[in-house]
Structure formats: C-alpha cells, structure tokens
Amino acid sequence: MLTGGLMTEERDARHRKDKNPALCPCGASPTVLHISWECDIYQDLRKPISLPIYQNLPTCTKYSAIITADTNLTNQQIIILQESLVSIWQNYIGDFKTGHRSEMSQSKTTDEEKSFDQNGH
Ligand SMILES: [Zn+2]
Numbered sequence: 001m002l003t004g005g006l007m008t009e010e011r012d013a014r015h016r017k018d019k020n021p022a023l024c025p026c027g028a029s030p031t032v033l034h035i036s037w038e039c040d041i042y043q044d045l046r047k048p049i050s051l052p053i054y055q056n057l058p059t060c061t062k063y064s065a066i067i068t069a070d071t072n073l074t075n076q077q078i079i080i081l082q083e084s085l086v087s088i089w090q091n092y093i094g095d096f097k098t099g100h101r102s103e104m105s106q107s108k109t110t111d112e113e114k115s116f117d118q119n120g121h
Contacts, residue, residue, distance in 0.1 A: 001089060002064050006032050008092075009101070025104035032063060035092050041104070042088045049084045053077065 008030045009022035024030035026040050035042065053073065060066045065082045067073065073081065095101045 001085065002066065004032075004064055006035075006089060007096070008032060008035060009096070010034075023105070025101055036085055036088060037062060041095075042091060045088045045091060046084060048080045054081060057081075 009024070010030045011032075012018075013020070013022040022030060024034060024039055024041070028034050028038065030039075037046070054077075057073075058068055061068065061071070061081070065085050067078055071078070092101075095104070
C-alpha cells in the first residue's frame with residue numbers, strides 16, 4: 001500500500017495490455033481509489049472513515065495511507081484510517097485471489113438475467 005503496489009483487475013488488465021477494460025463487480029473501473037474509497041462492496045469496512053474529516057485528504061493519503069506533516073488528523077484518526085484501508089485491501093485481495101470477485105460479477109449477471117426473465121422480455 002505504501003509503495004503503490006496494490007494490484008487490481010484494472011491494473012492487471014492494463015499490464016497485460018488487455019483491450020477489454022476489467023470491471024469491478026459493482027460495475028465501476030476497479031482502480032485503487034475506487035476500491036479504497038468508493039466501492040459499495042467494501043462500504044461496511046469503510047464506515048469508520050466515512051466521516052467528513054476523511055473526505056478531503058491529500059491524494060497520497062487516500063492512495064497510500066501516507067500522512068503528510070501538516071495533517072489535521074489526530075493520531076487516533078490516522079490509526080483508524082490506516083486500519084480501515086488495510087482491512088479493505090485484505091478483503092479485496094482475499095476476494096481477488098479466491099476468485100470470489102469473479103463470482104460476484106457472475107451472480108450479478110445471473111440476477112440481471114433473472115429479472116430479465118421475470119419481466120418477460
Ligand atoms: Zn466496485
């Protein structure tokens with residue numbers, strides 16, 4: 001995280017020069033900032049850092065959990081921030097490595113297909 005070496009489907013596809021952009025199961029582009037700060041899948045893990053004080057942080061803090069010398073965060077808020085981001089990424093990496101994220105995409109498609117059938121179209 002500190003060195004910006006986090007792997008996402010988006011980064012993996014870019015490294016392989018894959019022409020089809022990989023999507024997060026939620027439908028967005030799975031960038032580091034999306035996983036850390038936006039993705040609904042990790043919303044529960046992000047609750048401790050959903051307070052306004054965490055919303056306008058410098059990019060290096062949002063991206064890598066690096067704290068600048070002029071931060072307004074207290075030590076306790078910094079610990080909460082770093083623990084929350086680590087927790088999100090531990091879950092993301094676990095889901096990625098076990099293929100759970102692909103299953104989430106497939107089950108989403110299945111749900112869409114079900115509603116498609118239910119609507120009679
Ligand atoms: Zn997402």
